[in-house]
Amino acid sequence: MTTATPQVAIIMGSRSDWPTMKHAADALDRLGVAWEARVVSAHRTPQRLFDFATGARAAGYKVIIAGAGGAAHLPGMAASMTELPVLGVPVESKALKGMDSLLSIAQMPGGVPVATLAIGEPGAKNAGILAAQILALSDAVLAGRLTAFREAQTEAVHETVED
Numbered sequence: 001m002t003t004a005t006p007q008v009a010i011i012m013g014s015r016s017d018w019p020t021m022k023h024a025a026d027a028l029d030r031l032g033v034a035w036e037a038r039v040v041s042a043h044r045t046p047q048r049l050f051d052f053a054t055g056a057r058a059a060g061y062k063v064i065i066a067g068a069g070g071a072a073h074l075p076g077m078a079a080s081m082t083e084l085p086v087l088g089v090p091v092e093s094k095a096l097k098g099m100d101s102l103l104s105i106a107q108m109p110g111g112v113p114v115a116t117l118a119i120g121e122p123g124a125k126n127a128g129i130l131a132a133q134i135l136a137l138s139d140a141v142l143a144g145r146l147t148a149f150r151e152a153q154t155e156a157v158h159e160t161v162e163d
Contacts, residue, residue, distance in 0.1 A: 027128025
């Protein structure tokens with residue numbers, strides 16, 4: 001995490017979600033975006049969720065990345081209580097390999113949007129990048145770092161199959 005005031009909150013339903021959600025934090029670190037991570041369970045800590053979501057804007061956050069597995073109500077419940085953009089990351093579950101998480105997050109009712117990413121690590125990584133893209137709309141310096149990131153990513157792809 002950088003030392004600046006966090007603009008991105010990374011929330012998850014359980015500490016066991018951190019190995020997945022850490023990929024969002026890593027992407028934000030690479031792009032120089034300050035973040036803070038918290039465990040906020042929609043089912044086990046509903047008051048914590050309420051306090052966090054209703055106070056997120058006042059706390060200075062601009063984007064929320066919410067990861068959850070199974071029933072995965074955290075992203076949608078957070079979105080229902082804040083005007084901030086919420087990026088939902090379906091954490092892979094044991095029973096249904098994350099399909100339950102994906103559908104729980106993606107099937108939001110009209111009027112309560114959650115931007116739903118891919119299941120697991122790729123979704124968490126992309127959530128970090130997408131959060132940075134949202135912030136870059138009003139931050140030219142961050143936009144430059146994103147451009148450099150994308151150019152480096154392109155340059156890293158070889159044109160041939162030989163080593």
